[in-house]
Amino acid sequence: MSSRSILFVAQAQFVMALFPRCKEAGFEVGLADTLSGALNFIKKSKPEAVFSRIRFPGYRIENLLAEAAGAMGDFPPVYAFTDAGSAEEANRLMELGAQDYWLEPLAWDKVEAVTACAPRSVQTEVQPQPARPTTSVKKSIDIIGRHPVILRVLALARQVARSKATVLIAGESGTGKEKFARFLHNNSDRSSGPFVAINCAALPEHLLESxxxxxxxxxxxxxxxxxxxxxxxxxxxxxLLDEISEMDMGLQAKLLRVLQEQEIDRVGGTETVKVDTRVLATTNRRLDEYVKDGKFRQDLYYRLNVIPLKLPALRERGDDVLLLADFFVNSYCRDYGLPKLGFSADARRWLLEYDWPGNVRELQNLMERAVLLAGTGPIETAHFLLDEDAWPLGEDMAAVCQTAAAGFAADMASVSGGSLAAGGSLTDADTGSILPLAEMERHLILRSLDQTQGNRTQAANLLGISVRTLRNKLNEYRQLGMEIP
Structure with missing residues (x-):
């Protein structure tokens, strides 16, 4: 049995994705969904940390924190996480003894950071310890992409990784800013030291300062x-100071002093403490605009923006979408013990045509969903299920397709003045001439909308095209003055 252990107090579906990473790091993993189960594991295995959902049927974290408070120091630190948090709740739970307060999904990066650095007990006073080289093999951070726009950013990141310069990583939500921050850390002279991340938007000013x-x-x-x-x-x-733009102006002044002097003052303390930490920051805002609007200190902006990295949106990266999709699908197939899956031609075309407003994070979540729905594969566009109400499943979907196919055949027969035989052609009943392709295309699109009661997602699937292509066609028809249902 491993000499190190951690405990999750939650329903399995909220944490099971972390189990492979925990085991790779050498942890025995405990899972409890009751207070008694959690206390039994803590007594038997003495975990280094407990990660608990705030509440679920039959359980409230307050009861666990009460047990911790009564243990007189012999209790692991408790980290709370929830799907819908608030500053008031964070303040209350941390006053009850919780070490930190996070929003779901629970990320391995946070678990790794606190298990590497957190004290054994919330009650024990611990003096600062110098960073020690990790005894485990450091996982490499792979940035996947071949498009020139991402390769340029990656080349700059490699060039500055070994410096101590502050790096400001900007980009839309979901573009991989924290992953780039980890890449910088892992390729620096500090890679054997800890990587600690904190979300500046998750806590109010007084809690964030602490x-x-x-x-x-x-x-x-x-x-x-x-x-x-x-x-x-x-x-x-x-x-890593994540979402640095959301930091209160008063706290920005204190952060500026840390960056300039490399020293901090603990809340309620009288001594100045020297620190040796490289600062990385991320933002999805235009900080220069925030400076102009008086929402962000200009001197702090210049101090953070020593090395700017601007990450491109996924829609700007061309075929990198397919590379990333394959990577995520293969990863989830391994995690869930499923056979390797591929994509149909329609699914790959859809991946390239979709706008990806949520960027790489949206793609990753969508690929997990597709892996779970595809069965033995291949992955089709229907497995992406972007609109929960868009797709009837199973026999219902088959019935829609059969109905629409029958309608197509009947309508084509009426348009051509006869039946549509194999190898035959579609012709005008009066002149015998072949109907224009554009006319047949329009007829099929309108027929598909009629069969699906105007549901554009279903209609696009029946036609074998993307929703975006269908919408573009409908806009063309409207500009020509046609009535569209």
């Missing part, structure tokens, strides 16, 4: 012991 800089015992209600901040935990390594 998380960044730590606090002393008695600094505020609920501060029952000294707590090290993220900057101290990241000493010798890197700290």
């Amino acid at each position: 998380e960044l800089f730590g606090h002393e015992k008695g600094a505020f209600t609920g501060a029952i012991g000294r707590k090290l901040g993220k900057f101290e935990l990241a000493t010798g390594g890197s700290i």
